[in-house]
Amino acid sequence: xxVQSKIVKTAAEEALSEHFLNALGSxxxxxxxxxxxxxxxxALMKNGLPTRxxxxxxxxxxxxxxxxxxxxxxxxxxxxxxxLVENAKVLSILNGQIAEEIDGLPxxxxxxxxxxxxxxxxxxxxxxxxxxxxxxxxxxxxxxSDGYQIEIAAxxxxxxxxxxxxxxxxxxxxxxxxxxxGENSSATLIERHLASDDAEVLVxxxxxxxxxxxxxxxxxxxxxxxEQATHLGQVNIELAEDAKLELYVVNAGGKLVRQEIVxxxxxxxxxxxxxxxxxxxxxxxxxxxxxxxxxxPNTTSNETFRNVVFDKAKGVFQGQIKVAQIAxxxxxxxxxxxxxxxxxxxxxxxxxxxxxxxxxICAHGAxxxxxxxxxLFYLMARGVSEKSARGLLVKGxxxxxxxxxxxxxxxDALEDIISDxxxxxx
Amino acid sequence: MPAVQETIDQVxxxxxDQYKYGFETEIEVEKAPKGLNEDIIRFISAKKDEPQWMxxxxxxxxxxWLTMDEPDWARVYYPKIDFNDIYYYAAPxxxxxxxxxxxxxxxxxxxxxxxxxxLSEQEVLAGVKQRKIAVDAVFDSVSVVTTFKEELAxxxxxxxxxxxxxxEYPELVQxxxxxVVPVTDNYxxxxxxxxxxxxxxxxxxxxxxxxxxxxxxxxINEENTGQFxxxxxxxxxxxxxxxxxxxxxxxxxxxxxxxxxxxxxxLDDAEIKYSTVQNWYPGDKDGNGGIYNFVTKRGxxxxxxxxxxxxxxxxxxxxxxxxxxxxxxxxGSRGEFYSIAVSNGHQxxxxxxxxxxxxxxxxxxxxxxxxxxxxxxNTYRGQVSAHRKAANARNFTQCDSLxxxxxxxxxxVPYIEAKNASAQFEHEATTSKISxxxxxYCLARGIPEEEAIALIVNGFVKEVIQELPMxxxxxxxxxxxxxxxxxxx
Numbered sequence: 001x002x003v004q005s006k007i008v009k010t011a012a013e014e015a016l017s018e019h020f021l022n023a024l025g026s027x028x029x030x031x032x033x034x035x036x037x038x039x040x041x042x043a044l045m046k047n048g049l050p051t052r053x054x055x056x057x058x059x060x061x062x063x064x065x066x067x068x069x070x071x072x073x074x075x076x077x078x079x080x081x082x083x084l085v086e087n088a089k090v091l092s093i094l095n096g097q098i099a100e101e102i103d104g105l106p107x108x109x110x111x112x113x114x115x116x117x118x119x120x121x122x123x124x125x126x127x128x129x130x131x132x133x134x135x136x137x138x139x140x141x142x143x144x145s146d147g148y149q150i151e152i153a154a155x156x157x158x159x160x161x162x163x164x165x166x167x168x169x170x171x172x173x174x175x176x177x178x179x180x181x182g183e184n185s186s187a188t189l190i191e192r193h194l195a196s197d198d199a200e201v202l203v204x205x206x207x208x209x210x211x212x213x214x215x216x217x218x219x220x221x222x223x224x225x226x227e228q229a230t231h232l233g234q235v236n237i238e239l240a241e242d243a244k245l246e247l248y249v250v251n252a253g254g255k256l257v258r259q260e261i262v263x264x265x266x267x268x269x270x271x272x273x274x275x276x277x278x279x280x281x282x283x284x285x286x287x288x289x290x291x292x293x294x295x296x297p298n299t300t301s302n303e304t305f306r307n308v309v310f311d312k313a314k315g316v317f318q319g320q321i322k323v324a325q326i327a328x329x330x331x332x333x334x335x336x337x338x339x340x341x342x343x344x345x346x347x348x349x350x351x352x353x354x355x356x357x358x359x360x361i362c363a364h365g366a367x368x369x370x371x372x373x374x375x376l377f378y379l380m381a382r383g384v385s386e387k388s389a390r391g392l393l394v395k396g397x398x399x400x401x402x403x404x405x406x407x408x409x410x411x412d413a414l415e416d417i418i419s420d421x422x423x424x425x426x
Numbered sequence: 427m428p429a430v431q432e433t434i435d436q437v438x439x440x441x442x443d444q445y446k447y448g449f450e451t452e453i454e455v456e457k458a459p460k461g462l463n464e465d466i467i468r469f470i471s472a473k474k475d476e477p478q479w480m481x482x483x484x485x486x487x488x489x490x491w492l493t494m495d496e497p498d499w500a501r502v503y504y505p506k507i508d509f510n511d512i513y514y515y516a517a518p519x520x521x522x523x524x525x526x527x528x529x530x531x532x533x534x535x536x537x538x539x540x541x542x543x544x545l546s547e548q549e550v551l552a553g554v555k556q557r558k559i560a561v562d563a564v565f566d567s568v569s570v571v572t573t574f575k576e577e578l579a580x581x582x583x584x585x586x587x588x589x590x591x592x593x594e595y596p597e598l599v600q601x602x603x604x605x606v607v608p609v610t611d612n613y614x615x616x617x618x619x620x621x622x623x624x625x626x627x628x629x630x631x632x633x634x635x636x637x638x639x640x641x642x643x644x645x646i647n648e649e650n651t652g653q654f655x656x657x658x659x660x661x662x663x664x665x666x667x668x669x670x671x672x673x674x675x676x677x678x679x680x681x682x683x684x685x686x687x688x689x690x691x692x693l694d695d696a697e698i699k700y701s702t703v704q705n706w707y708p709g710d711k712d713g714n715g716g717i718y719n720f721v722t723k724r725g726x727x728x729x730x731x732x733x734x735x736x737x738x739x740x741x742x743x744x745x746x747x748x749x750x751x752x753x754x755x756x757x758g759s760r761g762e763f764y765s766i767a768v769s770n771g772h773q774x775x776x777x778x779x780x781x782x783x784x785x786x787x788x789x790x791x792x793x794x795x796x797x798x799x800x801x802x803x804n805t806y807r808g809q810v811s812a813h814r815k816a817a818n819a820r821n822f823t824q825c826d827s828l829x830x831x832x833x834x835x836x837x838x839v840p841y842i843e844a845k846n847a848s849a850q851f852e853h854e855a856t857t858s859k860i861s862x863x864x865x866x867y868c869l870a871r872g873i874p875e876e877e878a879i880a881l882i883v884n885g886f887v888k889e890v891i892q893e894l895p896m897x898x899x900x901x902x903x904x905x906x907x908x909x910x911x912x913x914x915x
Contacts, residue, residue, distance in 0.1 A: 055499065058841075325832055338844075343814065346845040353838040353855060358829035366853040368844040 013048055015069040019172070020142060022071075027145060030121030039127060040141035049135060056133040059316040059348045060287040065256050066230065070171045070200050078169040084190050084222060085409040088163040096145045096173025108156025108185070114147035114176050124178070126208065126236070136234045136260055140204040143174040150189070154182035154212070161410065163190040168225070170199040177207040181243075186216035188407065193233075195225035195253075204232040211243040213267065218246045220410060224417060225253040227282055234260040239299075241267030248405060249276040249288065250414055252421040257286040268298040275405075276305040277398045277418065280313035280345070281425035287316035290334075294327040301331075306398045307338040309345040310425055320352040321362060328357050334364040339371060339397055395422055451537045451647050455566070458515035460650070464488065467620055470515050474589040474623075477596055487609045487619035494613050500776040501805045501837060502745045504681070504718065512683060514621045516566040516648040537645065538563055560585055562626045562642045566651055572626075574638065581637050583667070584629040588656050591627035598629060602660055606689035606726040606753070614685040614747075615722040618654045622687065625655035630665035630696075644673040644684075646706075646717065652683040659689070661696035663729065668699040673706055673742070679715045681744060686721045694729030694756070699737070702750075706742035711800075713772030716744025723750035724780075727759035727788075735762035736779065744773060749807065751780035754788035754816075761790040769802035769834070778808035778839075783819035783849070792823040798834040805836075810851055811843035819849040826855065 009017070020041050029037060049066060050057035078094040089106060092099060102111050117123035125141045148164060164177060181187060195201050203225070211217045223231055231254045239245055251257055263272055272292070280286050292301060301321070309315045317336045338347045351364040371393050379389035395418060402414040458469050467488055471481040496507075518531060560574035562585065578585045584595065592599050609619045626642040646653045661667055673684075684706060690698050700723075709716025719742075725734035736750040752761025763779035775798075781790035790810065798804035804827065812819035827836035840853055868878030 328832070340844050340847045340849065343847045345847065346843070348844070349840075349842040349853070351838075351840060351842075351853070351855075353827075354835070355827065355829065355837065356832075356835045358832045358834070360829075362855075364838070364853075364855045366840070366842055366851070368842060368849060368851040370847050370850070 009048065010063055010066075012066040012069045013045065013063075015071060016139075017045065019069070019071050023143065027143065028115045028118040030119065032121050033118050033123060033125065036125045036127050037142045040125065040138045043132075044135060044138040044142065050133060054133050056289065056318075057135070059318070059350070060258055060285065062135060062258075065285055070202055076169040076196070076199075078167040078196060080167060081165065081194055083163050083165070084192055084413045085161055087409070088161040088190060090163045090165050091148055092165045092167065093146065093148070093173075093175055094167050095169060095171070096175055098146050098148065106158050106160045108153040108158055109162065109187070110151045110153070112149045114149050114178070115145065117149060118144070123176075136204060136232045136258065137206060139232065140174050140176060140206040140234070143172070143204070144176045144206070145174055147175040147177045150177070150179045152179075152181045152185040152187045152215075154185060156182065156185045156187070158185070158187035161188040161190055161407075163192055166191075166193045166203065166205060167195070168193075168199065168201040168203055168229070169196040170201055172202045174204045175206075177205070179207060179209045181209075181211045181215040181217045183212040184214040185212065188218040188220070188410070190220045190222065190410075192222045193225055193231060195229045197226055198228060199226065200228040201225065202230045202232075206234045206236070208236045209245070210238045211240060211245050213240045214242040215240070216244050218405075218407075220248045220414075221250065221259070222414070222417065223251045223253060223257060223259065227253070227255055227284070229254045230256040232258050234262065237261070237263040237272070239263070239265045239267055239270035239272060242269045243267055244271045244273070246273045246405070247275070248402060248414070249274075250402070250417060251276075251278045251280075251286055251288070252417050254286065255282075255284050257284070259288050261288070261290045261292075263290070263292045263301075265292070265294045265299045265301065266296055268296050270299045272301040273404070274301070274303040275401045276303075277401055277414075278305065278307040278315060279398070279418065279421045279425070280307065280315045281310040283312050285314045285316075287318070289316075290319040292319070292321045292332070294321070294323045294330040294332060297326060297328045297330070299327065299330055301333070303334040304401055305336040306401045307336070307347065308394055308398060309338065309340050309347050310342050312342070312344040314345065315347040317348075317366075318350045318352070319364065320354065321364070322354040323357050323360055323362060325356040328359045330357060330360040330362065332360070332362045336364075336366045337397075338368045339394060340368055341370065341394070391422065391426060394426060395419065451533060453531065453533050453647070454519040455516050455648055456519050457513050457648070457651075460513055461510040462512070462514060462621065466514050470621060470623055473515065473517075474592065476589075476592055479596075479600065480592055483604070483609070484620050487616050488621075490610055491613070491616040491620055494616060496613050500747050500807070501803060502747060502774040502776050504745055504774075507683060507718070509617075511650065512652040513648065513650050514652060514654070515623055516651045518565060534565060537565075537647075538643070560638055560640050562587060562640075564624050564626075564642060564644045564655060566646060566648050566653065578637070582631045582634050583636050584627065585640055586627055588622075588625045588627045588658060591658075595627075595629070598660070599627065599658065602658055602689070602691055604689075606691060606724050607687050607722050612722060614720040615687050618656060618685050618687045618722070622654045622656035625657040625686070626659075627657070628659040628667060628669065630661045630667045632662040633664045635665070636667040639668050639670060641670040641672070644671070646682055646684065650680065650682070652685065655686045657686070657688040659698055659700070660691045661693065661698050661732075663694040663696060665693075665696045667697075669701070671700070671702045673704055679710075681709075681716060681718055683718045683720070684743075686723075688721070688723040688750075690725035690734055692725070692727050692729055692732035692734055692759075695731045696729060697733040697735075698725065699735045700725070700750070701737040703739045704742050704746070708742050708771060708773050709744040711771050713744070716773075717742065719743035719746045719748060721748040723748065724753065725751065725761070726753045727756050727761065729759070730756040730785075731758040732756050733760045733762070735764075737764045738766070738777075740765065740767040740775060740777060743775075746773075746775040746777050748777045749779055751782070752790060753782045753784065754790065755784045757785040758787045759785055760788065763790075763792045763794070765794045766797075767795070767804055767806075768797045768799075769804040770798075770800045771802060772800065773802040775803070776805040776807055778806045780809040781811070781821055783810075783812040783816040783821070786815070786817045788816060789820040792821070792825075794825040796825070796827040796836055798827070798829050798836045801833045803835045803837070805839060807839045809841040809843070810853070811841075812846045812849035812851070814845050816846050817848045819846060819851075821851045823851075823853040824855070
């Protein structure tokens with residue numbers, strides 16, 4: 001049910017409205033963009049923030065969970081961190097703004113600022129395809145201030161990983177990242193979200209990733225913000241003929257996190273590989289929502305998500321695979337495995353198949369369980385203490401997923417993030 | 427994978443055009459005026475000679491219903507129902523309630539004979555029919571006859587129409603009615619609470635194993651009539667009962683509403699097996715007519731180590747909206763749901779189950795096979811949840827769908843919610859992981875994978891299927907054969 005009755009505004013909604021009124025004058029944008037922002041914000045406020053009665057937000061009642069909203073921009077400066085991997089070209093967004101000159105790019109990569117595009121009206125806020133329940137698209141569209149527009153030239157093979165580093169030292173930031181992988185190009189992009197210690201932040205990040213014909217793209221999302229952070233992320237993906245995208249998502253932080261992945265497989269022989277690791281602890285609430293559409297014949301997708309849930313954390317996985325009537329010979333496989341390690345934690349999964357073509361292989365699996373006592377016994381019988389045995393098993397459970405990546409440096413970096421997180425929270 | 431010819435043929439046999447039960451019985455009926463209001467409810471209540479509390483209960487439900495909205499979350503689409511264009515009460519003339527076989531209108535008996543329902547006790551006893559089975563036959567709004575009542579009474583089992591039970595055992599009915607599906611539960615359940623006309627009541631006392639299978643056969647005959655049945659089954663400590671439900675309706679161009687409520691209660695160590703072969707008229711090949719089957723079925727495993735098992739073979743109805751559920755309240759209780767849902771023509775099915783784990787050491791199993799053909803849409807929608815205190819909750823869910831033709835759709839919408847670390851939930855929409863030990867055992871002995879899987883699934887569904895009457899079991903087994911085919915990816 002996607003209908004909500006008119007309701008009294010919550011504190012967060014009030015704060016957003018006030019912030020919107022104050023900020024509208026200073027946000028970049030041509031008249032058309034300003035009009036777009038207005039529409040987006042009206043659409044968001046018309047029904048209020050989504051509640052559990054909105055099916056897409058059933059397990060993440062944003063209206064209830066978003067208690068307060070930090071207003072305006074950060075006061076302190078955000079500090080740029082070292083790249084995730086040594087050889088990466090780091091492009092930073094500090095507190096929602098590009099703070100440095102764009103230079104030293106590998107050949108075949110062109111980058112421009114989304115702020116400029118907003119100002120001259122060339123920016124696409126995707127208003128037309130923002131759906132009713134797309135609160136993230138609406139919020140981001142209303143407030144977006146900057147971002148990198150990236151284009152990988154056709155046939156370019158970019159060896160250097162490009163890291164988009166978003167660092168937030170407080171308050172709010174809303175960025176948008178349109179990326180085009182040209183025909184037959186190949187490149188690796190890292191989207192990394194960080195926040196200064198203890199700063200209460202609200203970050204929204206929307207990417208539009210278009211993978212051209214025959215292109216090989218890798219997109220790695222690392223969300224490792226502090227325990228106060230609210231992160232609303234959305235990646236919109238389009239895959240052309242023969243295109244391949246490997247998407248890795250690691251969530252290792254945040255208080256309230258929703259990461260949406262919306263993928264449209266629209267070229268035949270396209271292949272989407274999606275791997276996710278969600279490390280949940282404390283009082284956090286983390287939601288990964290996938291909407292995957294196979295819309296032409298002969299395409300494949302494969303998704304594996306591994307979640308570990310400690311303390312009083314709450315985890316959500318929603319995965320919808322939709323196979324259109326013409327999309328014969330689709331092969332779509334999805335798995336979501338969860339280790340629920342505390343009686344106060346909870347995890348909800350909704351793996352969904354919506355199939356309109358008959359000659360397909362589609363499957364999903366979902367499990368929720370504690371550590372297998374047989375595995376534990378095996379290790380303990382070999383003299384490993386229970387604590388380290390559990391540690392090993394948990395690490396193995398999640399790390400396995402990132403090992404599919406054929407880039408050792410990135411695999412090591414992701415494994416370090418996992419180990420550090422488990423060390424601190426496990 | 428695409429279906430092979432044999433499967434296609436088999437499904438065609440149960441296609442909408444092949445509906446065998448579409449005839450109409452010419453019989454004089456008595457109807458309440460069309461429409462829904464307090465007077466109609468008073469009329470139904472008076473017809474049934476009900477005590478005041480029952481009428482009050484109905485009126486309260488009606489008042490509540492007026493404030494509710496029709497649910498729209500299911501994946502089914504149909505024109506808005508005009509609830510005032512329906513007859514809420516229709517009974518064969520002179521048939522206000524069940525009577526002895528000799529008094530029943532022979533035309534009615536012929537109807538049931540044509541449907542293959544054994545109403546004659548002599549025939550059953552003489553071994554003409556294979557199995558001994560007690561039947562409550564509900565025709566439109568009333569129960570016309572209940573067989574083997576005396577023999578059952580000897581064993582202490584109460585089996586009668588709910589209208590009779592309200593008169594004869596008001597305390598029992600009052601204690602349990604609405605305790606599993608509250609009056610306010612959902613739109614159709616609330617409507618049912620206001621206007622239900624008949625249905626079955628079963629009470630199996632402590633320690634009694636019901637000596638025969640019980641069965642209710644629902645038949646909608648009249649035009650523009652809704653059927654609102656209410657079934658209540660109670661199994662006391664250590665009791666056991668197996669109950670079957672069948673349903674058919676004539677072939678008509680109009681859509682008819684069937685909104686039933688079924689409530690099951692098991693106390694300590696009790697077990698209820700509830701099997702349904704739902705074969706309401708599905709509409710013609712262009713999607714005209716057919717039954718709207720909006721049903722609320724729920725079982726409450728109230729006692730420790732109690733068990734409720736739902737088996738359903740769904741082949742009929744234009745629209746099915748049905749989620750037989752188990753509330754696993756008692757420690758060690760167990761819920762099962764085995765379903766085969768076949769949709770063809772323009773049928774729309776949105777069905778599944780809910781397993782709500784509340785007690786410790788509870789377990790549940792869900793096996794759902796959906797087969798869609800024609801331009802039908804078949805959705806499995808299910809929920810499995812373990813609450814904070816449901817230590818060691820276990821669930822295994824398997825949903826397989828088979829599509830025949832590229833005009834239909836098959837959908838799976840499971841909701842899996844775990845709030846306890848010792849819960850162990852497995853949800854699979856593939857067959858590769860089905861009890862790998864057993865599979866390995868078969869494979870190691872040279873049985874090919876597909877056959878092995880057929881063997882295993884048939885094996886554990888069989889124990890429920892074989893409880894069905896012979897003709898149902900054969901039909902169901904055929905369907906399982908189809909549903910398994912092509913399930914090895």
